[in-house]
Amino acid sequence: xxxxxxxxxxxxxxxxxxxxxxxxxxxxxxxxxxxxxxxxxxxxxxxxxxxxxxxxxxxxxxxxxxxxxxxxxxxxxxxxxxxxxxxxxxxxxxxxxxxxxxxxxxxxxxxxxxxxxxxxxxxxxxxxxxxxxxxxxxxxxxxxxxxxxxxxxxxxxxxxxxxxxxxxxxxxxxxxxxxxxxxxxxxxxxxxxxxxxxxxxxxxxxxxxxxxxxxxxxxxxxxxxxxxxxxxxxxxxxxxxxxxxxxxxxxxxxxxxxxxxxxxxxxxxxxxxxxxxxxxxxxxxxxxxxxxxxxxxxxxxx
Amino acid sequence: xxxxxxxxxxxxxxxxxxxxxxxxxxxxxxxxxxxxxxxxxxxxxxxxxxxxxxxxxxxxxxxxxxxxxxxxxxxxxxxxxxxxxxxxxxxxxxxxxxxxxxxxxxxxxxxxxxxxxxxxxxxxxxxxxxxxxxxxxxxxxxxxxxxxxxxxxxxxxxxxxxxxxxxxxxxxxxxxxxxxxxxxxxxxxxxxxxxxxxxxxxxxxxxxxxxxxxxxxxxxxxxxxxxxxxxxxxx
Numbered sequence: 001x002x003x004x005x006x007x008x009x010x011x012x013x014x015x016x017x018x019x020x021x022x023x024x025x026x027x028x029x030x031x032x033x034x035x036x037x038x039x040x041x042x043x044x045x046x047x048x049x050x051x052x053x054x055x056x057x058x059x060x061x062x063x064x065x066x067x068x069x070x071x072x073x074x075x076x077x078x079x080x081x082x083x084x085x086x087x088x089x090x091x092x093x094x095x096x097x098x099x100x101x102x103x104x105x106x107x108x109x110x111x112x113x114x115x116x117x118x119x120x121x122x123x124x125x126x127x128x129x130x131x132x133x134x135x136x137x138x139x140x141x142x143x144x145x146x147x148x149x150x151x152x153x154x155x156x157x158x159x160x161x162x163x164x165x166x167x168x169x170x171x172x173x174x175x176x177x178x179x180x181x182x183x184x185x186x187x188x189x190x191x192x193x194x195x196x197x198x199x200x201x202x203x204x205x206x207x208x209x210x211x212x213x214x215x216x217x218x219x220x221x222x223x224x225x226x227x228x229x230x231x232x233x234x235x236x237x238x239x240x241x242x243x244x245x246x247x248x249x250x251x252x253x254x255x256x257x258x259x260x261x262x263x264x265x266x267x268x269x270x271x272x273x274x275x276x277x278x279x280x281x282x283x284x285x286x287x288x289x290x291x292x293x294x295x296x297x298x299x300x301x302x
Numbered sequence: 303x304x305x306x307x308x309x310x311x312x313x314x315x316x317x318x319x320x321x322x323x324x325x326x327x328x329x330x331x332x333x334x335x336x337x338x339x340x341x342x343x344x345x346x347x348x349x350x351x352x353x354x355x356x357x358x359x360x361x362x363x364x365x366x367x368x369x370x371x372x373x374x375x376x377x378x379x380x381x382x383x384x385x386x387x388x389x390x391x392x393x394x395x396x397x398x399x400x401x402x403x404x405x406x407x408x409x410x411x412x413x414x415x416x417x418x419x420x421x422x423x424x425x426x427x428x429x430x431x432x433x434x435x436x437x438x439x440x441x442x443x444x445x446x447x448x449x450x451x452x453x454x455x456x457x458x459x460x461x462x463x464x465x466x467x468x469x470x471x472x473x474x475x476x477x478x479x480x481x482x483x484x485x486x487x488x489x490x491x492x493x494x495x496x497x498x499x500x501x502x503x504x505x506x507x508x509x510x511x512x513x514x515x516x517x518x519x520x521x522x523x524x525x526x527x528x529x530x531x532x533x534x535x536x537x
Binding site: 045 | 374375402407443537
């Protein structure tokens with residue numbers, strides 16, 4: 001297969017993921033609105049918001065890092081997409097996954113966040129700094145159970161390649177890691193709540209206490225780039241958990257259905273539970289999810 | 303310490319006599335100070351941290367592109383969450399099931415950098431006016447102002463108050479007035495619809511008007527704001 005065909009397919013896949021992410025964020029807000037008894041936004045609102053942000057005439061910069069922050073964030077989202085097999089068993093949509101891609105994907109997940117921290121830090125707004133401090137503290141707490149769960153799966157399947165982990169789960173729901181290794185699955189899914197960034201773990205952006213958080217100073221096209229990379233990140237994080245625990249996807253409808261269910265698992269938890277404060281959230285991750293992560297490692301090792 | 307402050311106060315009093323009027327507070331004046339390493343340096347507290355650049359008119363794009371962007375702007379109005387007077391109590395109901403402004407693409411934002419519309423909700427005291435100007439100037443263009451209540455038109459029931467302004471459009475340009483005391487949320491929704499019409503017709507270019515008549519607006523603002531401790535334009 002020629003490299004051009006492969007690149008074209010990857011680009012098309014990226015567009016599908018981007019638009020699916022935007023639609024998911026619209027559905028999320030629609031569901032929250034219906035829970036509150038409102039009609040809610042039109043489903044195409046995120047695209048209009050994106051267009052509007054691109055169409056803004058004034059663009060200010062606070063320096064080079066401020067400029068690079070959204071680009072780093074976008075790179076993180078793009079990297080997660082590029083190195084994760086979107087569809088299992090497809091030459092076109094396996095993207096550029098390779099042996100050891102899990103490590104790279106976990107790194108890319110953090111990379112966007114660090115870039116954002118540097119960029120928003122140069123913006124100089126106190127709310128940005130508070131948001132970043134909270135975000136990084138919470139991310140450290142999320143990363144521990146998440147990584148422990150993933151290492152438990154890696155030991156179970158004796159591989160660090162997502163493709164091989166998905167291959168090992170084929171042949172019916174009973175083979176999915178969530179059933180073959182429920183302890184690691186529970187650790188990863190509890191950490192997933194934090195990684196998705198919805199309530200009760202949404203104090204990074206915390207709309208009512210530190211308005212908007214890290215992107216306080218970001219506007220116009222910067223914000224457009226942040227919005228679109230956020231959409232891709234949400235889908236790809238759901239896709240990561242889908243590949244690790246729920247047997248991957250072999251077609252786009254299956255991909256969309258599974259990412260939808262995983263994403264909305266975090267949305268519905270968020271619709272029920274109010275926001276944690278930072279010390280509560282960090283301590284929460286250090287209790288049950290971390291214990292489950294350690295237990296998963298112990299169970300699989302001995 | 304007191305001597306220094308007295309000296310600064312005297313100097314500012316002299317300045318006030320010399321030129322027309324200097325509203326800059328003594329601690330914000332341009333002056334020489336002794337740095338921690340013992341050297342003497344010149345500081346200008348306002349312009350060391352902020353840009354002194356004046357706003358420029360930003361011309362709309364041509365034809366269909368601008369029309370398309372205007373449609374997007376009209377369907378996605380992000381409102382700055384800044385209540386100035388009693389009218390701010392009329393804004394939260396907009397987001398409740400009864401009025402639900404989200405249907406029309408109206409959303410609240412917490413930071414001026416991401417907002418397009420500014421609701422001046424009711425009477426505006428001189429102290430608040432200063433914050434309003436700062437926030438308004440930090441919003442990226444194109445930006446729109448909705449003036450809520452009769453206080454913003456002619457002062458309303460505060461017309462003879464010592465601490466409020468009477469006519470808002472002397473200080474910042476206004477796109478839509480919503481009359482009443484207080485206008486109900488329905489009136490506010492009607493105001494949003496009017497604003498959408500204006501944007502779609504390409505008539506909501508008040509940010510450019512502000513840039514064009516910048517000196518006039520600044521003169522008006524400086525006439526009533528006594529402690530002017532900010533740059534002339536807040537980028």
